[in-house]
Amino acid sequence: MSGFLDGIRCGDCECNVDWGERRNTIASIAAGVLFFTGWWIIIDAAVKYPDEGTFHHAYHTCGVIATVAFLMINAVSNGQVRGDSYSEGCIGQTGARVWLFLGFMLAFGSLIASMWILFGGFVVPRKSCLSVFCGAIFLILSSFLLIRGLVFKFGRTEDLWQ
Amino acid sequence: MQQASGRDDAHADRCGVRTVRAGNTRMVQASQRTVEEGGGSCVSSFCPGEMAGIKALISLSFGGAIGLMFLMLGCALPVYDKYWPLFLLFFYILSPIPYCISRRVVDDTDSASNACKELAIFLTTGIVISAFGLPIVFARAEVIAWGACALVLTGNVVIFGTILGFFLVFGSNDDFSWQQW
Numbered sequence: 077m078s079g080f081l082d083g084i085r086c087g088d089c090e091c092n093v094d095w096g097e098r099r100n101t102i103a104s105i106a107a108g109v110l111f112f113t114g115w116w117i118i119i120d121a122a123v124k125y126p127d128e129g130t131f132h133h134a135y136h137t138c139g140v141i142a143t144v145a146f147l148m149i150n151a152v153s154n155g156q157v158r159g160d161s162y163s164e165g166c167i168g169q170t171g172a173r174v175w176l177f178l179g180f181m182l183a184f185g186s187l188i189a190s191m192w193i194l195f196g197g198f199v200v201p202r203k204s205c206l207s208v209f210c211g212a213i214f215l216i217l218s219s220f221l222l223i224r225g226l227v228f229k230f231g232r233t234e235d236l237w238q
Numbered sequence: 239m240q241q242a243s244g245r246d247d248a249h250a251d252r253c254g255v256r257t258v259r260a261g262n263t264r265m266v267q268a269s270q271r272t273v274e275e276g277g278g279s280c281v282s283s284f285c286p287g288e289m290a291g292i293k294a295l296i297s298l299s300f301g302g303a304i305g306l307m308f309l310m311l312g313c314a315l316p317v318y319d320k321y322w323p324l325f326l327l328f329f330y331i332l333s334p335i336p337y338c339i340s341r342r343v344v345d346d347t348d349s350a351s352n353a354c355k356e357l358a359i360f361l362t363t364g365i366v367i368s369a370f371g372l373p374i375v376f377a378r379a380e381v382i383a384w385g386a387c388a389l390v391l392t393g394n395v396v397i398f399g400t401i402l403g404f405f406l407v408f409g410s411n412d413d414f415s416w417q418q419w
Contacts (some may be wrong), residue, residue, distance in 0.1 A: 123375055219318070
């Protein structure tokens, strides 16, 4: 009776086995879940509030630009930006860096635009579908941030910009 | 010796299993052992490894039938009677394709194959999420009833569990070929 909690161990599990391989798979699954859930929330908002007054159709551009940025960022691998891959590709290492820079700029721009739309278009006029919209934008943007952050973090240990 | 061959003949007549009639006693006994190991019924000519594969196949096909039954119940019950959820069949068929393509195209462990595999996993996750999202959007837009949505989501879970089980049981060999059946 006196030692019945001795058998409980926290953090002693062997789930660190093959963690390097599983990390990428789990990151892909998590990014996929977030990205597509965000898009389905946008589709749901567009279906529920089809008129222009409650849900401006121009607000869709946030999601589209975020998707384009996601594709641009993930098209470039770490190796091409660092310059240690075998082939240089079409635009070389500097081109890869410029591409990545533009991709991140589009992504952060759509994040800022979504915050602006959230506060300017929904919170201040007290519209009803704000929760739906903000959830969608956050999910899309967090998905690409997640996948790119994980790819950067779990890459090699040398610095990215040398 | 005489009774053993008599039992062999009766077994062969019942199940159509042909045991090799050899001259010495040892070969007859070995073939009898193989026949009895396999379960003693008409599938007794298979080895035990294939037996486990066939059991898994049968249970997976049962799971698939149950999932499709839930989908059809969600569409065809007289209280619902809306056939919009049949669009989910499109997602069911699409869902194994990215992973199969990535398994076929690359078979090394360099970084390009990992990127291809991760892209396939990303797309597969997207297809699964879309298959869950579509009935919910239908139900929120009042195209189908929420009860039908619940039935269809249950069918989703069963079918994706079946597809996952299929890949876990049958997809884990190195050369992914279709001749294993």
